[in-house]
Amino acid sequence: SDLRAQFGGIDIYLFDQLLKGRFDNRRRVLDAGCGDGRNLVYFLRAGVSSELSPRLTVSAGAGVRLLDSYEDGALPGDDDIHTTELGGLANLGFTYSMKRGSFSGTADYGLSPNSDGQLETSLGLGLAFVHQINELSSFRINTRLRLADSDNGSTLANKTFSFSPSYTHTLARDWDLSASYQFAWTDDEDGKSTQNSVYLTLSRSYVLLP
Numbered sequence: 001s002d003l004r005a006q007f008g009g010i011d012i013y014l015f016d017q018l019l020k021g022r023f024d025n026r027r028r029v030l031d032a033g034c035g036d037g038r039n040l041v042y043f044l045r046a047g048v049s050s051e052l053s054p055r056l057t058v059s060a061g062a063g064v065r066l067l068d069s070y071e072d073g074a075l076p077g078d079d080d081i082h083t084t085e086l087g088g089l090a091n092l093g094f095t096y097s098m099k100r101g102s103f104s105g106t107a108d109y110g111l112s113p114n115s116d117g118q119l120e121t122s123l124g125l126g127l128a129f130v131h132q133i134n135e136l137s138s139f140r141i142n143t144r145l146r147l148a149d150s151d152n153g154s155t156l157a158n159k160t161f162s163f164s165p166s167y168t169h170t171l172a173r174d175w176d177l178s179a180s181y182q183f184a185w186t187d188d189e190d191g192k193s194t195q196n197s198v199y200l201t202l203s204r205s206y207v208l209l210p
Helices: 001-006 012-019 038-045
Strands: 047-052 056-073 081-098 101-113 117-134 138-146 158-170 175-188 191-204
Touching: none
Parallel strands: none
Antiparallel strands: 047 056, 056 081, 081 101, 101 117, 117 138, 138 158, 158 175, 175 191
């Protein structure tokens, strides 16, 4: 849910291009198509940043999202449905660098049309702490709270909270071993639920283009 809140329903090929840094130095992006702009969510959230001090950096972004959809009538003779809705996205974040780590926070707000043409409100708050234990090991804590409109129209009635500590150790030049735990709590129209997960990940990095 956190990834969907940040990136929307992004296509996997575009997500791959973001990871490769292909858009790091691009100032303009044109999205041409007949969809609802699912690939623009991340770009609308990305904005300007400013280094207030050698240790403190703040960032902010804002954008608009226009949905213009057509739907054929359900039965022969029924009128077609034309929906036009305009929404907005905004975010604010900060990063405070320390001698052996960093502390960061984010806040984002969205008022965006869904595929049915209805405006949905969402609010997200996140905190992250990273501590570099030594040259080979690091410890990280992520926590996030997300509020969103429910399917029955209640404003910001759906709540999701997650907390995740993780430890990463570099085994070799391109090999990392990570151990993490994630607690997730959800309260929505279906009721309340909790989830506990433990992950052990062995990863290897590759350089495809020098």
